[in-house]
Amino acid sequence: MSSPRKHEEVWSYLTDTDGPRSAHEVHEALEHTGIGIATIYRALNAGAESGVLRVVELPGGSTRYEPASRAHHHHFLCDGCDTAFDVEGCADGVRDLLPPDFQLNGHEILLYGLCADCGGAA
Amino acid sequence: MSSPRKHEEVWSYLTDTDGPRSAHEVHEALEHTGIGIATIYRALNAGAESGVLRVVELPGGSTRYEPASRAHHHHFLCDGCDTAFDVEGCADGVRDLLPPDFQLNGHEILLYGLCADCGGAA
DNA sequence: GCGCGGATGATAACGCGTTATCACCGGGAG
DNA sequence: CTCCCGGTGATAACGCGTTATCATCCGCGC
Numbered sequence: 001m002s003s004p005r006k007h008e009e010v011w012s013y014l015t016d017t018d019g020p021r022s023a024h025e026v027h028e029a030l031e032h033t034g035i036g037i038a039t040i041y042r043a044l045n046a047g048a049e050s051g052v053l054r055v056v057e058l059p060g061g062s063t064r065y066e067p068a069s070r071a072h073h074h075h076f077l078c079d080g081c082d083t084a085f086d087v088e089g090c091a092d093g094v095r096d097l098l099p100p101d102f103q104l105n106g107h108e109i110l111l112y113g114l115c116a117d118c119g120g121a122a
Numbered sequence: 123m124s125s126p127r128k129h130e131e132v133w134s135y136l137t138d139t140d141g142p143r144s145a146h147e148v149h150e151a152l153e154h155t156g157i158g159i160a161t162i163y164r165a166l167n168a169g170a171e172s173g174v175l176r177v178v179e180l181p182g183g184s185t186r187y188e189p190a191s192r193a194h195h196h197h198f199l200c201d202g203c204d205t206a207f208d209v210e211g212c213a214d215g216v217r218d219l220l221p222p223d224f225q226l227n228g229h230e231i232l233l234y235g236l237c238a239d240c241g242g243a244a
Numbered sequence: 245g246c247g248c249g250g251a252t253g254a255t256a257a258c259g260c261g262t263t264a265t266c267a268c269c270g271g272g273a274g
Numbered sequence: 275c276t277c278c279c280g281g282t283g284a285t286a287a288c289g290c291g292t293t294a295t296c297a298t299c300c301g302c303g304c
Contacts, residue, residue: 004250004251004252005251005252006251006252022291024291034253035252036253036254037253037254037292038254038294039253041291041292042251042252058181059180059181060179061290061291062291063291063292079227087216087219087220088219089216089219090216091214092213094211094212094213094233097209098198098233099238102237102238103235103236104235105201105234106234107231107234108231108232108234109216109230109231109232110231111216111217111220111226111228111229112226112227112228112230113220113224113225113226113227113228114224114225114227115224116221121223126280126281126282127270127271128281144261145262146261156283157283158282160263160264160282160283161282161283163262163263167263183261184262185261
């Protein structure tokens with residue numbers, strides 16, 4: 001479909017960072033390269049469609065993306081800086097709580113609080 | 123501050139229904155009363171500020187509200203009709219997975235799938 | 245070196261949820 | 275009955291994340 005020059009730049013940033021990132025966050029992080037916001041969105045959408053990236057929808061308005069290669073994990077959302085972090089592991093046992101006529105396709109565990117930079121260690 | 127005539131109508135609808143509801147959903151449900159969308163938002167914001175309602179932010183763009191009196195529980199979000207349902211119980215043990223310099227303030231467990239009406243029982 | 249075509253970046257346009265505006269209505273006091 | 279005033283509803287305006295547009299740039303083939 002295309003041989004974009006900057007898509008992999010975006011994808012590799014997502015691989016190098018800890019936690020899903022929004023288009024806005026990627027743009028800020030790669031600002032020094034002069035990349036435009038339009039290209040960010042193109043790279044993210046292309047990655048999601050090609051299966052390289054996984055879409056992570058967390059509260060807060062903006063869609064986030066992470067490498068699809070990451071193993072099952074969950075997320076921590078900082079109330080201070082609105083940054084999302086990966087959290088390893090998964091407390092299972094929730095699927096039993098669902099009514100029998102509901103079909104479970106997936107789940108997300110979201111932790112809220114303050115990250116280290118925002119006073120979590122204070 | 124005010125003695126609104128229709129706020130309690132909104133609040134009692136939220137009490138009677140199962141799961142958090144958005145302004146749009148409340149408007150549809152109370153359409154027969156002729157209530158306007160502006161009043162819905164006024165009632166929801168007033169309820170949230172006065173502590174009667176709790177704000178529930180789930181993926182999908184629109185903020186949802188539920189009675190603050192409800193005990194700790196989690197939510198199921200139907201991929202088909204985008205309706206949210208309450209899920210009793212809570213699989214704990216996640217807080218151990220957090221780095222020690224992070225401060226945990228709360229958590230949300232989100233289940234995805236199809237509700238009974240959308241083919242979950244098929 | 246030259247020309248072509250896809251990729252890029254700045255920005256306008258869009259969709260949608262929410263909020264502000266404003267004229268109207270309805271109920272209570274006098 | 276009349277006046278007054280807060281509550282209400284229709285709708286315009288807003289904010290923001292995302293997408294479309296379009297002129298320009300870059301790399302490759304020739």
